[in-house]
Amino acid sequence: MSSGHNTLFFRLAGPMQSWGTSSRLQLRRTDAYPSKSGVLGMVLCAMGVKRENSDTALEPLNRLLMGVRVDRSGTLDWDYHTAGAKIGIRRADGKIKETASTHEYETLLSRRQYLYDASFLVALHGDADTITACARDMENPTWPLFLGRKCCIPAEPVFARTGSFDTLTDAFSSVLWQPRVNAIDRDDNRGTRTLDIYIEHPPGSKIPKDARLVYDVPRKFGFFSYEPRWVAKNQVTVAVGETIQRLQPDARRGDPYSKHFKEVARPSRLKLDSYLCVFCKSPAEEVHHVSYENNEHETDSDLRSLCEMCHDACTMLEYGRDMRAHRVDPSDPAQRRMILHQIERLLKERRHGQRRKLLRAARKEL
Template identity: 30%
Template sequence: MSVLLLRLAAPLQSWGVASRYARRDTQQYPSKSGVLGLIAAARGQRRTAQIEEALTGLAFGVRIDQQGTLVRDFQVALSLDKKKSFPLSERYYLADAVFVAAVAGERNMLEGIATALSRPEFPLYLGRRSCPVTESLVLGQIVETDLATALADTAWQASSWYRRRQPGRVYLPIYRDQIPGDQPEPFAEQVQDVPIDFNPVRREYGWRTVIADRTTVENPDGRLDTHDPFAALGGA
């Protein structure tokens, strides 16, 4: 299996999978539909175009390298003629977050995606149009390994200031597709996050099974934490 790794980092990101009406939420990590939409935009695919099965069939996973801070914003919209105002809406974003996202599949397709992300046809956004891409997305070379190993072994991408605020050992959450050959996971989650149609008139999404995991990284820049919460128990 070939895996293309992406570094998703910007002042603001927003990855909603259940946003409705006047409240637009974000989940704590990038959605598969959002990242595949970003790839489709880079390749020049319009929202009204049919989505390729080869694209939706890519295995997907993400690792949270820098959690970010939840930010709430309020917005008011007017009609084009400015005669009608729409209800006040709440919009949520992740500020200063950093993620490693991985898409796995056939190498030739991944090479084309990497090229498109480097020279996109349309502007790219991290979830919403108010969250433009500000850094290079492609992280290194395409690797020949499985999705879980790629997400576990990739170097930690957090900012230096963030590393200094963390302990000497850090646990990075991983959320990835369940793929053939995986052991049954009793706590796997069903998420409606596979794009079927991006058309704004009739957006449609299918279901996928998400496995939660984590990897451990050593942090030589981390703070010294000598507090032992169990010290008061003594030898009991």
């Protein structure tokens, strides 16, 4: 990290976020992107600054310009929230509401809005010394960092990196957009992505026509005391980078019909078992994996020949137990009773199913 860098990047991504600039009483809304008060609150957490001392620490931070790039907008939803702590709800006459039966304070009720599965790239831009100090603390935070509320845990490290740029737009243009998984976040093969950005307008210059006045510049935490700033929405086109997550092949969904399996492993195991089910000695119709450790490179020890009924029983046992690489082994004497019990259940269900099918056919004839 260079001491001359004037821009600090944060990655705010997680299952839940909430950035309320207009939350009041029992109705707690969230904005569509992070607020400056929420971001600076995280910086003070990283610095270990208490609320009562926040006014002094906020002075240099408030002079930094903030921008947000919406990499994944997420979805909005509500949570019906209850809380106790013997605080109580005041009535119109100023008294505390009590329950009729126990005369205890009534529970506090509220509706709280959250952003689900969103991801934002946030940048603070300004004095290089202030940026350097913030980056140092964000890399090794004193207190835990949250995405607006304590129940909103970051999915990845908040500190991203620093850099030197003329404007926030230039800063956002320099960072690649990375899909989590192509199948989820990317529905095309384009090499660029156009994203919404929200840029804080510098004080003292002409205000953009479509700018929005937001009261989220904190004077001191612990008190509802905020100053306004102008925020303008724009767009930026960035290059697409590599996926963040690489899906590991699920053993249950590994390709059992690979060329090796079909042409080599399956015929070899059937021949070894004389084309008979290893469990009941009926003619074998399936080849069952007892291990996926050598998926697509199976040997005879990874497979067992089974009839259709025994294969269905073993498969249902595996799904019910959420097995991974190692599966049910029908040649293991210790597992025989379990497999027999599952076969009995299958036969019973199939008899009932056949009975229902006959009854439906009879009704149609009537």
